[in-house]
Amino acid sequence: MDVRVRGGGPVEPFFSARDLLATEYDLEQPVVVQIRDNPDERTMVGHYDDRHELIVSRRAATSAMARELALHEFAHMARYEEGHPSHLQPTEEALFLALAGRSVERRKLSHCYQIANHMKDIYADDITLDIGPTAKLVDFMESSLARALVETPSSAPVGWTRLTETADPEITAVNAAFALALLERHDAIDADHRLYDLAAAAAADAPSIPFPQFKTHFRSLGNDPDESEYRKALVDVTRTYALSNEQAAD
Template identity: 30%
Template sequence: MRAAYDAVEAAYAKAGHAPTWPVSLVVEPMPIMGATQSRAGRGHLIHVSLQAAESAMASGLIAHEMGHIVRTEAGHPSHDRTVHDRALARVTVPRAFARGFPRVARSAIGHVEDIYADDYAIPLMVGARSREFFGEWARNATRTAGDRWDEVFGALDIAFSIGNLDRHRLLEGDDPLRGLASDFAAGHGIRSLGELTTIYRDLPDPTSSEACEDLLAGLVRTVLGELRARPA
């Protein structure tokens, strides 16, 4: 794990994006592949799951988390919780959706953070390996079954995965993954999959806090509209 971290840190440093705050890493059992906790000026703690640490994608995960670190240290608005909260406050959520909506909204915004992090990770470290990783993520999402919440979560994962691959020109126009996504949307009555994919693909950079807030509010409204259009 140390060698993987050192390789990532060296790649970021060579590109002029070395972290300036201290970085620590811990490998531990956790339900997700990884995460990073950051405290301004004090440092970052990268959490890596046991599963990820034992996989071939360990360096890719660390590179992704390093992308979050770079965005956080730079004060990028996509990684500013105040911007997130302002965007969410602009969206009126009907009472019937109030309990579950914060989770799906945070997922939609989390994908935005991930894409901005991958703008560093993919070109610096991961490259074409992203195709297999995000392709599998999208394929798993197309198998989603459940209520309207589950289906919208699945649509967000598909839109994020394909949008991210398109952003880095890693998905051909006739790739079978696009057909799977279209079949999922048609089969589950998802009307906004194309719109969501385009939002993720075309995230602007650089961007201002105001522009990012507008974008996130629009994204969240699109998700809410999809939920409201679906049968309970």
């Protein structure tokens, strides 16, 4: 597995993540890591004919989670190369199928894309949690959810997807369901962990969100779905979120 780091940043986290991934998986295409100075730049992955490309901020590349972040992104690349439906299914197509004929506010539509990313993250992290240590990821999810709850408006992820400056209680509840589901899939969290209390608070802040349903959906995703099965799962969870306020009213 060929990893090339450019931009004058640290190389060790990326090489260490490469070595971890290589214990179980390999990438046919080389990985080019571009470290950029903009601290607010989102981490982005691109797939091309001759390479995978990871763009990451210098702040992320020098953080305590740098190796775990790199391993997570390398796992996405592995899923892409193996042709996993979660990484080939166009998100726009699933959203069109889920929301056809309905009017959805822009805020909730943006959240639907975030939920689609959670679906991808589940399958990427099925790799990372199988081959890498889990303690730092659990701590990261706990601190992310705690921060989101503080930022949630008084009227009222987690995971790898970035939260907005002021957390929306509805997507925060879904993020909490994702975090618990992922960790429970891999027996990476004890039943008395503080994350359960935080998740319960997030669910209470968003009564229109069927929290148990989202957690069950994420946790029970099949390991090897075909294209049709994955599309249906993505359509179902998208529709559940987009129509959650209508369902709560009923």
